[in-house]
Amino acid sequence: ADPVKIGFLVKQAEEPWFQDEWRYAEVAAKEKGFTLVKIGIPNGEKMMAAIDNLAAQKAQGFVICAPDVKLGKAVERAAKRNNLKVVSVDDRLVDGSGKPIESIPHMGISGYQIGKQVGEGIIAEIKARKWNMAEVGAIRVAYDQLPTGKDRTTGAVDALKAAGFPAANIIDAPQAKTDTENAFNAANIALTKNAKFKHWVAVGLNDEAVLGAVRAAEGRGIKADNMVGIGIGGAKAAENELNKPQPTGFFGSVMISAREHGYQTSVNLYNWITGKGTPPAEVLTKGMLMTRANQAEVRKAMGQ
Amino acid sequence: MSTSQLNPVAAAPLVSRQWLSDYSMPLAYLVLFAVLSATVENFFSLTNVVGLMLSVAQIGMVACTMMLCLASRDFDLSVGSTIAFAGVLGAIVLERSGSVAIAVAAGLGAGALIGALNGVLIAYLRVNALIATLATMLMVRGLAFIVSKGQAVGINDDSFIDFGDTRIFGLPLPVLVAGACFVVFGILLNQTVFGRNTLAIGGNPEAARLAGVRVERLRVWIFLLQGVVTAMAGLILASRITSGQPNAAQGFELDVISACVLGGVSLQGGKARIFGVLIGVLIMGTVENVMNLLDVDAFYQYLMRGLILLIAVLLDQLKTRGERR
C-alpha cells in the first residue's frame, strides 16, 4: 500500500492551542509511521485550497478544525471529490441548515460547555469568597464576530445567570481585535461606566482577553482580592500569570487538552485509512479548571 | 545619448533590454515554475496546478479591476468586505427566495452600490481614497455581520453550490471565470477608450481633464466595475464554501494589491499591464501552494512569504536599475 499521508488543518495556526494539537499529532505520526501535513486555514478560501493541495500531495485523509462550522458541506464535498477521509476536531461541522454532518466523525469540545465551566468556576469562587452577588460586576470581553468566541462567552454568562447572578450586573465589553490590548481598552471603559461595583469577575473567549480585563482592573486598583478572571486555554499566557510570585486577578483558566485532540484524532484517522476500524461518530472531551492551587495536577491529568 | 545611436547597431541592446524589461516577470515566473516542478514533489501534476489556479481564482478576478483602480491612481481597501457581504447577502436572499437568479442579482447589485459609493466619495466629494475605502470597508463588514447576525449563512441549493464545483475541460468554473476576467479586462485596458482614459487619468489627471476626459465619471465607473466583479468573486466563494461567511476574506485587499504591484502596476498610477497582474497573482498562489506542499512550519511560512515577495521585487528591480542613472 501507499505510505499513509494525513493532513491536519487548523483555523488559527498561530494559536498555541493549535500548535499543541499539531505537536501531539506529530507524536502520533512518529509512532504509527505516517506522514503529517500541517496547514493553517484562516478562512474558507484557504481551506478549499488546502484540501485541493492535500489531494495533490496524494494524502488519504485529513483532520480539520474549520474556520467556520457552516463550512461543513464544502468540506464534505471537497473531500468526496478528492476521495479523502475526514475527521473533524474541536468544532463540529454542520451543513447549511445547521445539522451536524453525519459522515464526518468528530472529536471535540463544545465551546458553550467550556464557557459554562468558566462560569461555574467563577460562581464557586464568588461563593468561597462570600461576595454579595449584587455587588459584583461581570465583564464579558466579547468578540461576537467569531462564532466560537460567542459560544464560549455565552456559555459562561449563562452559567452565571443560572446560579442567580443578576443579569443587570453583566457588562459587555466588545473588543475590536482578539488581543490583550484591545481587551484592555474595552474592559477599561466597562470599569469606568460601572464604578459602583465592589468586586469584579471577567470572562472572555481566551486567556488573552481575560488578561486584558485583569490588567485594566489593576490599573484602577482592583487587585487579586477583588477580581476573579477565568480564561480558556491554559497555555503559556495563563501559566505566566499563575506562576507570578503574587496572586493576580487572573484566577485560573479552563484548560482543554490539546493532547487528546491532536493525538487521538490522527490515530483514529490513521486507523480508518488503513482499515483498522472506523472512528466513533462523536467524542466530547471536557476541560478542567486550572488554578494556582492545582495547576500541577491539572497539567499532569491533561497530559502536558 | 550620443550619435552612435543613429546607426541601427546600437539599437540592438536597447531593444533587447526593453524586451527583457517587458518580459522579466513572466520569465522569472517560468524559471520559478520549472525549478519548482523539478524539485518539489507533487508540484507539477494536473491536480496541483488546477488546485493552485483555483486557490487564486478570487484574487485573480478582483486583481483585474484593482489594476484599473490603481492605474487611475486610486486605491480600494473595501474589496475584502465586499466579498464577504456579497456572499452573505447572496446566501440570505437565496434562502429566502429560493431563486439563484435573484440571489446573484442581489449580490451583484450590492457590489455595484458599494463601488458606486466609493466612486462618488472619491471622485466627486474628493475624499482621500485610502480613508474613503477604509470607511466603506468597515461599514460593509459591519453590514455583513448585521445581516447575518454574525453567523455563517448556510446554502442548501445544489444548483448554486454546483457552480463552484463544476468542471469544464477539467478546469473548475471559478478558474474559467477568472480567466475570462483576465481576457475581458485585458481587452478593456488595451483595446478600448475606457482603458486608455483610465491610464491617462492615472498618468496625468490634469492632462486628461484638459483633453476633455470626464475624469469624475470615469472614476466612478471604475469603482463600480470593481464592486460588481468583487461581488461576483464573493458569490463564487460562497458557492465554493457552501455558505456566506461574514468574516470571509479579511486581509484580502492587501493580497490583491500586492499581486498587482508585484505584476508591475504602479501605485503612482498610469502604469498597468494585464499580463503582469496575471503573473503577480500566480506568484502569490504558487508561493502559498509550495509552502503547503513542502509542509513548511506555520511560523516559517510568514518568513518565507516575506522573503519570496522581496526576492520577486528585487529581481524585477534589477532590470529597472539599469535605466536609473
Next chain:
Amino acid sequence: MSTSQLNPVAAAPLVSRQWLSDYSMPLAYLVLFAVLSATVENFFSLTNVVGLMLSVAQIGMVACTMMLCLASRDFDLSVGSTIAFAGVLGAIVLERSGSVAIAVAAGLGAGALIGALNGVLIAYLRVNALIATLATMLMVRGLAFIVSKGQAVGINDDSFIDFGDTRIFGLPLPVLVAGACFVVFGILLNQTVFGRNTLAIGGNPEAARLAGVRVERLRVWIFLLQGVVTAMAGLILASRITSGQPNAAQGFELDVISACVLGGVSLQGGKARIFGVLIGVLIMGTVENVMNLLDVDAFYQYLMRGLILLIAVLLDQLKTRGERR
C-alpha cells in the same frame, strides 16, 4: 458672475478661510468633544479621558514617525509586527538576562534594525515601499512567532511592569511618553533641517536631491527612527500587558496610517502637521471609546466607525472644496 467683484474687499474672507482651513480639524474635534461630554454619560470624567488617552498611546507614538514616513512619500506596513516582535524579544531577553536595561536595548535595537532594513530596501534598492514593508511585516511577524514558539512570553520583573502602570500627575507613563513623542517629533518636523528635508523629498525627491538633500540617507534615517519608536511602543505594550505576545497589534498599521491621513498628512508626500496627527489619533480613540460607553453592538460598531471616519474627512473636505477653482 459679474464684474462687480472687482473691489479689493474680496481679500478679507480669504484670510479667514485660510485660518478656518488650518484649524478646521481641531475645531471639529473640540465641538465633538463638547457634544460628547454633554450627551454621553461618563464620557467627561478624569478616569475616562485618561483611559481614552491610554488606549491611543501606542497609536500616538507610532503615528508621530509614520507622519514623517508618509511626508517623505513612503509607507510602512511593518509597524504592527515590529510592536509584537519588540515586545516578545524584550520579554525573552528580560527573562534570560534579568536586566531591564538589556531587554530594552534588545527591543529597541531590533526595532532599529528592522527600520534600517526597510530603509535600505526602499531607499537604496528602490523596492516599492508597499511591497518592501509588506514583506518585512510578514517576516517580522514570523520571527515573533518563531522566537516565542507562538506563545506569550511572561514578564515577572516588577520594575519593568511598573513602567506601564506608574502615574505622574495622574497621567500614566505611556500617555506621557506618547505626549513626549508628539512634542519631540513636532519640533523635529517644524524646527529642524531633518523635518524640512523630509517634506522636501516627499514633495519632489529629484528636486530635493539636486538641492543637496542626501535623499537616500535621510529615508533610511526616517525608517530607522520609525523602527525605534515602534519598538518602544512594543515594549511599553508588553509592560502594560505583562507579557510579550507574538500576535499583538495585528492591523495596527492601518490604524496608524488612518490616524495620520485623518490628521491631514498627504499620502502623496510633502504635507504633514503634527497637530493634525494628534487630532487624528484622538478622533480614532474617541470614536472607539464612545461606542463602548454607549454600548453600541459590536456589529454596529463597524458601521459607526466607518461612518465617523467618513464624516470626519468630509468635514475636513468642505474647507478645501472652496479652494478648488
Next chain:
Amino acid sequence: MAAYLEFDQVCKFFPGVKALNGVSFSAHAGQVHGLLGENGAGKSTLLKILGGQYKPDGGRLLVDGKERHFGSAKDAIAAGIAIIHQELQYVPELTVAENVLLGRMPTRFGLLDKKKAHRIVAEKLAAIGVDLSPDARLADLSIAQRQMVEICKAIMQDAQVIAFDEPTSSLSHRETEILFRLVKELRANGRTLIYISHRLEELYELCDACTIFRDGRKIVTHDVMADVPRDRLISDMVGRELSDIYDYRERPHSEARLQVQGLNGKHVKGPQSFVVHGGEVLGFFGLVGAGRSELMRLLYNADARTGGTVLLDGVPVATGGPADAIAAGIVLCPEDRKEQGILATASVAENINISVRRNDLRGGLFLRHKREAALADEFIARLRIKTPNRQQEIRLLSGGNQQKVILARWLAEPGLKVLILDEPTRGIDVGAKNDIYRIIHEVAERGCCVIVVSSELPEVLGISDRVIVMREGAICGELPRAQATETEVLRLALPDGAVPALAGHATPETAPRAGPPPGAAADAPATYIESPAQPTRSIA
C-alpha cells in the same frame, strides 16, 4: 471686421494675487494676436480662463459674438477652442498617438481603432513635418518632441481658436520653423490665433496685433504689430527703459579654478575636459541633445560617472552626490524647472533656504526662522520676485518667478564658487532676463566661475567670455569672445558640411526659412537639429 474672440473686463483673483484685473481685448479671425508681459502678468491665467480650466471672477468672454461660460475644459473644446499650455499636459506612459487623440480616440465596434489612430496621427505628423513615430511613448521623448506632440494635439482638434502659451521655450530651431509655418497656415485658414512669447523677434515675425499686460492689467493693444518700436514694447512691458539687455562688461580673469578632467558617463561620448577661470562666464552652446545638460549633471554628481575628476582650486571634489558638489561650492540650476528645480508644494522661503540653511543651524539641527525669513525677503526684493509673500507655495508663482526663486537658492550660498545655469532664461521675460544677466556678471565679478548652458545663441554670445560648443555628446570646439561669432559657433555645432547653407539661419532672431520636406534625407542640410537619439528611441 467683427472680433471673433472678445474678453470684456475679465478678472481672476487668487488668494493674495489679482492675476487678472479687468482685462479687455479682442482678437479677429485670420489674425495672430500676440500677448506680452512680464512674468506673472497674467497671460497664462487668461488662457486658462479661455480653456475652461478656471472660471473668471468677473467679466465676460465672447466667442463669435456669443457670451460663453465654460464649466470645464470639455466645454471649451466643444466651443472650438484649443490651448497649448505653458506647462505641458501629456501622459508620459501613453504613446504619441494616444496623447494626440486623448479624449477623442477613434473606435470600431466599441474597440479602439489603433490602426486608424496610428494612420491619422502619422499623417498629421508628416503633414506638419515632425519626424516622430506615433507609437513612441511620451516618456521616451525629449522635451522638444513632447512639445511638438502637444502642438499636434491642439492642431488635431481642428479648433477655430488656437492659443499658444510660450510654445517655443523648449523647441529647437528646426521645430520652431515648423511651428511658425503652421501658425501662418492656420492664419491663412482664417483661424483666430493667440500667441504668447517672451521672444520679441518671434512676435514681430508672427503677430499681426498684440496686447501688453502688466500686473494683471492690460496696458495697451497695438493693432498693427509691425508699427510698434521694440523699445516701446519693452518699456510697456517692464515699466522701465532697457538699453543693452546683455549688459556685458570686461572683467579680469584669474587662474583656472575649475578643472574638469576626462569626465565620462552614460550620455556623453568619451571623456570630456575643460577648465573655467575665476571671474569668467563660460557659455556652452550646442543643438538640442548635444549633451550639455548631461555633462553638467555629471559635473554636479547628479548622475553616475564612469570616469573623470573635477578639481576645484586644485582640490578634487567628492563624488557622493549633489550634496558634495554643493559643499565644495558648485551649484546647478537645472533645465527642467518643474521636475528638477522647485519643491512645488513648499513655500517660496522654503525653496530659497533649502540648501543654504545648513550653514546656519542652531546645534547643527535647529532652524533659525528669523534669519531664513530675512534671507527670503532679501532675495524676493533683490531679484524682483513677484509673489504675495514669502509663504506662497512656489507652484502658484508664474514660471519666470519660479526660475528666479531657484536662482535665489544658489545666490544665497555664501561659499559659492561655481554657478552652473542650465537654460537659465527659459520662459523668462525681457526685464527678468536683464536682471539675470546682471546677476551673472555680479557673481563673476566676485571671482566665481559661471557656466551658462543655453540654446539661445545670441544669449550665449552676448554674455560669455568664452564659448564651448558641444556636438553629439562631445565637446567639439572652444572660442574666445572675440572669435565667437554666430557663423563660427554654428560651424562647430553642426555636423560636418552643413554649415555654409545655414549660416545666419540658426538664431531665433533671424527669419526662419521654410523647413525641409518631411522625411528629408539624412544628408539634407536642415535635418541636423533632429535629436540624434530619436529614431532609435521611437522603437519603444
